[in-house]
Amino acid sequence: MSETLQPTILIAVYSEDPLFAERWRQGLWASLEEDYPRSSIDFKQATNAEQLAELLGEPHLQALLIHSHSAMDVVPQSLARRPHVNHFVILPQSERGRIDDLLELNIDGYLDDSEEDFFSLLREVLAAIDHKAATPFADTLRDYVRSAKDAWHTPGHSGGDSMKDSPWVAEFYHFLGEHIFDADLSVSVQILDSLLEPHSVIQDAQELAARAFGAKHTFFSTNGTSTANKVILQSLLHPGDKVLLDRGSHKSAHHGIILCGAMPVYLPSSLRVRYGLYGPVTRESIFRAIEENPDARALLLTSCTYDGMRYELAPIVERAHAAGIKVIIDEAWYAHAAFHPALRPTALESGADYVTQSTHKMLSAFSQASMTHVNDPDFDEQRFREHFNMHASTSPQYAIIASLDVARKQMSVEGYALLKRTLELAERLRESINATEVFRVLELPDMLPTELADDGIRLDPTKITVDISQTGRSAEAVQVELFEKYNIQVEKTTFNTITLLLTIGTTQGKVMRLENALKRMAKDTRSRGGEIELKPPQALPPTGEIARLPRDVFFERGAVVRLMDSATALNEELVGAISADQITPYPPGVPVLVPGQVISREVLEYLRSILLSQRHIEVHGLTYRQDLPHLRIAEGEAG
Ligand SMILES: Cc1ncc(COP(=O)(O)O)c(C=O)c1O
Incomplete structure (x- = not known):
């Protein structure tokens, strides 16, 4: 790892007793061992609410040690803001009697300050941070590749040996790089575990993911959320079971219904005709469907949508659960939400039973990398596994699994910092787009059909939808010009909007280039003049009767x-x-x-x-x- 890529770790102590906080901060700092580079670990203290709030905004905060006197107040607050920071309560032996009060706090552990053995205490804290930052599968894969075993097993390219000396295909080998080939292994390599029956490093990686995303169980999928949705529907529903779902659900949900033999009850997606944007289902339609279908077994909604609109899920989940209906949320576009308070609550935090996420869409994982999170108290793992295995290849791509492991690690340790930057870039981009006075960023009220105005819908700021109707060009023409003239590929278009997707990989440079392109296009428009009338597409016909399964x-x-x-x-x-x-x-x-x-x-x-x-x-x-x-x-x- 290069010097400049050394991560910074901030460990903080909170106590309302300033002398205590100072003694602990000093003690921990003095206990840093030589082999921990001191420059990369920093210690801070906070003694009041204001300082605590500031601390919780620190991007590098990894562990917070809270004096027991303040724990009942401070821990829930700080966990709500930064659930991925390791939390410890400093609890002297003499106060062990209080442990029952504190047990309900979801923390990493208790630190005994009786002996003030800061050396051991710090080791405990660093071990928790190391655990969070572990990548059990990715590490084992890398170590295996480095051990350079002779392959007498699939895949046929045998670590790229079939290609690298070929005058015909070596170019492809070199283009992709050696590791994409030598890390492409198979189930024959037993120390890499089995995705279909995990019991070691894949299981460990999934457990770390479950903790990071707030699930009881997490399953990695190397066939995208398309497959994850089918697996959930298949494992939850029996032929003839009713499922309530947004008609605008991804096609994998509709395919899942065909496969499992369920009977769909469609909920109408809302439409903002002016921009051709399909949005969430109204809360009223959802509640009505729950009431009219007391025999329904599951409800499936997409949150957030492709355009970033997300439901206020808690009341919906509550109503569904009261009717005995399981809630499945397709969070294909919202895997980042757990890691920044501005994006939460997540579907799991709102009580959903099953959540599917395309880790690859918003986080640092390869295409097709997806996770299924489960919090259903009645979860039948054996049944789920049968359906999972029916859809999963027996030759999963190991680089995809490793990328899930690494993407989870990254979000656990630096997700907050990365999203803070992404949200700042999104804000800056919104302002500069509006400053062109030709392009205009749509805000939630612009995008939301009126019937959803009181449903508590919110917008994910990382998805920016821009009205292009003042450019005198169609959205398709704007898209083509951005691509051909400015080397910029946007996420999608409607007839009069383009959508830009910011992720944790969006950089200042990319933002600058886009700002520059839009400025020039706006200037062009002004000199050329002319708004053209763009006709919205026809609204979809109403959902018809479903007469047969x-x-x-x-x-x-x-x-x-x-x-x-x-x-x-x-x-x-x-x-x-x-x-x-x-x-x-x-x-x-x-x-x-x-x-x-x-x-x-x-x-x-x-x-x-x-x-x-x-x-x-x-x-x-x-x-x-x-x-x-x-x-x-x-x-x-x-x-
Ligand atoms: C709402 C929704 N769900 C599921 C999927 C499928 O995800 P994946 O591409 O990971 O298979 C998509 C893909 O765009 C989607 O938009």
Whole structure:
């Protein structure tokens, strides 16, 4: 590790007795061993609420030692703000009787100050920090690679040996680098544990992740949240069980329902027509669905959404639990939330039973790296494992597992600092975008459909949606110009917005380049003038009746029937038929038909209109015969 990359560790003592705080700070400092570089460990003390608040804003704070007299007040406060800081209560032997009062505090341990053996006490604190910063799987993988064993097992490239001397493919080997190949190992290497039946280093890594994210159990997935969602639905629901879900849920949720044979009850996603943004479901619709479906087994919502809108989940979870409904939250876009108070509470903190997160979307993990967190008191691990193993490859990518381990470590020790910086960059970017007076950042009231105004929805500031309608260009044209002229790739667009995603990897340099590009484009616009009218896309047709179980219809052979003829007239026979496939236009990525759904004239009109429009819209799930779009329907159903 280079000198400049030496992490800084701050250990602090809190006591309302200034002499006590000073004695402890001094004692700990004097006990630092030679092999701990003193320059990288710092000690501070705080003796009142103001100093404590300042301390809790310190990015490098790793451990807080709290004098027992103040513990009952201070620990809950400081844990609420910085749950990833190691908390210790200093409790003299003479006060051991108080331990029962203090037991409910979720802390790392008690330090006995009777002998004031600061050397041992400091060792205990540093051991806890080391434990939090451990990466059991990533370390074992690296050590194994360094031990340079001869491979007589898969994968076939054998640590890259099949490629590095090949005149044809060595270039690829060198492009990716040796370690992507020599760390690509297999279950034959037993000391690397098994993702499908973990019992050593993967299990340890998952336990550390569970602690960091606040779960009872955490499972790593190397097949993305797409798979995690299917596994949860499959392991929780039986054929015919009802599940309440946002129609705008990711397609993996809809696929999960097909696989497990559940009956979906769709909750309508809200739409902000002005910007073409689909948002959360209203609390009223959720509560009504819970009331009308007392036999529902699960509720699945996405929080935050792709655009960063997140629910106030606690009252929703409470209502669902009161009705005996398990709550699954798709936090694909919100894995960072646990590590900064401005982004919390997380779904788990709000009481959710199951949470899936695409660690790769917002944190430092490879694509496809995802975690499933479980807090369900009725969790059946054996059943979950069976379904997990049904979807998981028996040859998981070890670099992905290691990246999950490292991403968790990073957030546990420096997540707060990184997110503090990211949030500051987001604030600065918002201001500079608005200062162009051409581009305008949408704030929550701009994005939120009015019916959600009182639902406690909040916006993740790391997702910035920008109104581009004053540029005189379409969002697609702005996206292309940013890419081709300024080397900038944005996250997504609607017809009149672009969305920028800030992550812990966003740098000052990237922000500056984007600011510069937008400034120039704004100047260009002003000299050229002209606002063009951008027409919002059509709203989705209403969710139709689901007449049969999606699984039953999807797996039938079905009949393929044309949607329209060459003269673009609709095929009337389809009205009232039952769809056998899921039909999803992108954008917005919300299915207009799912298997088992009765096909309405409105859906057919909608499909015809987007297929004939000039917009670039992919429609997934259509079947093409002689270049004409067809729908697959349940057999014998065409009217
Ligand atoms: C809400 C939501 N859930 C799940 C997923 C799937 O995640 P992954 O790409 O990790 O499979 C996505 C992907 O974009 C998503 O937007």
